[in-house]
Amino acid sequence: xxxxxxxxxxxPEKVEKEEEQQDVVRxxxxxxxxxxxxxKSKLTIGGLVVLATLFLFSxxxxxxxxxxxxxxTQTGEFYFQSFWVNIExxxxxxxxxxxxxxxxxxxxxxxxxxxxxGTDSSAFDVFSRLMHGGRISLTIGFVSVFISTTLGxxxxxxxxxxxxxxDHVIMRLADVFSSVPGLPLLLIIGAALNMLEEELGxxxxxxxxxxxxxxxxxxxxxxxxxxxxxxxxxxQEFMTAAEAMGFSNTRKIVKHLIxxxxxxxxxxxxxxxxxxxxxxxxxxxxxxxxxAPTATWGTMVSAVNSLYHLENYPLWWLPAGLMILASxxxxxxxxxxxxxxxxxxxxx
Amino acid sequence: MLKxxxxxxIFGIIxxxxxxxxxxxxxxxxPTDFLYxxxxxxxxxxxxxxxxxxxxxxxxxVFGGFFVWLGSAFQGNFGLSFxxxxxxxxxxxxxxxxxxxMIVIISMIFQLAIAIPxxxxxxxxxxxxxxxxxxxxxxxxxxxxxxxxxxxxxMVFAVWLGWFPTQGMFALGLSPAATFFSRxxxxxxxxxxxxxISLGGTLRFTRMNxxxxxxxDYIRTARAKGCSERVVVYKHAFRNTLxxxxxxxxxxxxxxxxxxxxxxxxxxxxxxxxxxFMATRHGDVPLMMAYNMFLAILTVVSVTLADLMYAVVDPxxxxxx
Numbered sequence: 001x002x003x004x005x006x007x008x009x010x011x012p013e014k015v016e017k018e019e020e021q022q023d024v025v026r027x028x029x030x031x032x033x034x035x036x037x038x039x040k041s042k043l044t045i046g047g048l049v050v051l052a053t054l055f056l057f058s059x060x061x062x063x064x065x066x067x068x069x070x071x072x073t074q075t076g077e078f079y080f081q082s083f084w085v086n087i088e089x090x091x092x093x094x095x096x097x098x099x100x101x102x103x104x105x106x107x108x109x110x111x112x113x114x115x116x117x118g119t120d121s122s123a124f125d126v127f128s129r130l131m132h133g134g135r136i137s138l139t140i141g142f143v144s145v146f147i148s149t150t151l152g153x154x155x156x157x158x159x160x161x162x163x164x165x166x167d168h169v170i171m172r173l174a175d176v177f178s179s180v181p182g183l184p185l186l187l188i189i190g191a192a193l194n195m196l197e198e199e200l201g202x203x204x205x206x207x208x209x210x211x212x213x214x215x216x217x218x219x220x221x222x223x224x225x226x227x228x229x230x231x232x233x234x235x236q237e238f239m240t241a242a243e244a245m246g247f248s249n250t251r252k253i254v255k256h257l258i259x260x261x262x263x264x265x266x267x268x269x270x271x272x273x274x275x276x277x278x279x280x281x282x283x284x285x286x287x288x289x290x291x292a293p294t295a296t297w298g299t300m301v302s303a304v305n306s307l308y309h310l311e312n313y314p315l316w317w318l319p320a321g322l323m324i325l326a327s328x329x330x331x332x333x334x335x336x337x338x339x340x341x342x343x344x345x346x347x348x
Numbered sequence: 349m350l351k352x353x354x355x356x357x358i359f360g361i362i363x364x365x366x367x368x369x370x371x372x373x374x375x376x377x378x379p380t381d382f383l384y385x386x387x388x389x390x391x392x393x394x395x396x397x398x399x400x401x402x403x404x405x406x407x408x409x410v411f412g413g414f415f416v417w418l419g420s421a422f423q424g425n426f427g428l429s430f431x432x433x434x435x436x437x438x439x440x441x442x443x444x445x446x447x448x449x450m451i452v453i454i455s456m457i458f459q460l461a462i463a464i465p466x467x468x469x470x471x472x473x474x475x476x477x478x479x480x481x482x483x484x485x486x487x488x489x490x491x492x493x494x495x496x497x498x499x500x501x502x503m504v505f506a507v508w509l510g511w512f513p514t515q516g517m518f519a520l521g522l523s524p525a526a527t528f529f530s531r532x533x534x535x536x537x538x539x540x541x542x543x544x545i546s547l548g549g550t551l552r553f554t555r556m557n558x559x560x561x562x563x564x565d566y567i568r569t570a571r572a573k574g575c576s577e578r579v580v581v582y583k584h585a586f587r588n589t590l591x592x593x594x595x596x597x598x599x600x601x602x603x604x605x606x607x608x609x610x611x612x613x614x615x616x617x618x619x620x621x622x623x624x625f626m627a628t629r630h631g632d633v634p635l636m637m638a639y640n641m642f643l644a645i646l647t648v649v650s651v652t653l654a655d656l657m658y659a660v661v662d663p664x665x666x667x668x669x
Contacts, residue, residue: 172359172362172363173366175359175362175363176362176363176366176367176370177366177370179363179364179366179367179644179647179648179651180367180370180371180644181367181371181602181606181640181643181644181647182606183606183607183609183610184606184609184624184628184636184639184640184643185370185371185374185640187609187624187625187628188371188374188375188377188378188628188636189374189377190628191378191628191629191631192374192375192377192378192631195378195631196377196378274491278491278493281493281495281496282493282494282495282610285493285495285610286609286610286613286625298493301493301495301496301499302495304495304496304498304499304502304614305614307514307515310499310502310503310507310514311503311507314503317496317499321493321496321499321500324493324496325488325491325492325493325496328491328493329487329488329490329491332487332490332491333487
């Protein structure tokens, strides 16, 4: 039994059950019933609204407020450009400022009509950084969740469907991967990427590599879930019936197994998104994820590494941190809501 | 039972070998010039360099190298840290470790002391206002990036209220007794952060388990017998939630250790996490290898022990196979 959000904001169970029966009587399709249940939970809707707002803020915001990426340009005042220079076979990233006004860049700028949240120590506009940072922070989680789900799905299905020694090998592998200390290993790979940067010159593609590594380490949970579900479903009557009808293996898997596992997978993917966002933020905070001038919410919060900035410039890190918090929380609420809606057995 | 234990131990060894291999492969991604750099700068002699180079299996591929490392590790030789030039074991099992373990254990105690009663009331008064608010707070704590929570706590309690120091270990120039209290004073905010971050999971887990146990038949029987609600909840229900609790605690411990990397970094605490962070920055293969194996052993041992404890704590569970 799981803690479900419907417990939080719905009427007591009896009323709910009656309503459900009415839905069935009314002849609503299963899909409609799931949708109805999903949208009934206020916290889930709240989560969706927050997520939609944050996505709009990050993707449409820069267009509306006419705020180009501040690591490339500095609104109105300055023009920044980064390029690679080869000095004795070593590439160095150079940032050059092109002054457009005589006043010079505004470092540590106070909030003004032009820079709503002020400017940071590199004279970047904090508000535009917030919007551009969201673009990476909000989407990076999808990469790792997608990879780990695919891996987990394939390995878990192989394990559950074939059984025997394949099952043993895959499950022992899953044990190994779930015992690998995640953060220290990511630290090692991040540090290695930092050191190899000169040779590879991958720049910010590194975060994709790190998220890929994280997914590669994180498939075990999904594989166990899929395997468990398949083992459970195989014993159910409808599978015996499918067997008796002489359906082909492909048809059994595609038509009967996959639709029954799907809800669990979608739920755990949604819940995984929040975790992946947190991981990206931690890596960027430690300086091994997305590197400094590029904005993500994680790198913005890393301003707190300097006590002086923490005390005197809360606008640099507080909104970014709150946005991480809000989006992770919303992903969790939506995930919980999805579980309640799709898996009536998990409810209570 | 004996057969089961032997099987678990063998699985544990396989897992440790796997984890070791993965860690070693990742470490070999790093440029290996660091060792040579140490020699060039005169930190180590040519003999030590040679010994380290071959001891770490740098002359072999990833697989061969790992087994060379494993061989010397079995002889108790984990090599010198590239970063501090001292034996790795001395570095890890040092006062630094004591500080980290202290933070982990104290926060574990506080976290349990807060999470268990709250989780139980939340489950007993299901659907009440209290339950809703506890559940909401749990979800929030669950979603906090640890460093952001730490920053908020420092902002509120250290900067605005000025109750606690912002960073560091202890104030200088005090008498030994005063230094001791200064240490505690400095550790309050870090411990508070760890407690709050890990509280969510434990609370959620307690609530879930208590709800499940409360719906069991023997609880109805206990109520029907006329037991007071206190006895029902704390004697019949709570004791039965302890079983899954043991496993959950076992998986929590290694997480707290790796979490300390971020928090010790932020609070400038000279513990194990801080050492490890510095070590990765300096490409310190022997230290990272030893630390990761330490974490993996911690994970495997606590999970295996928890599974065995299952059988001890709950006589109804029979171990088959």
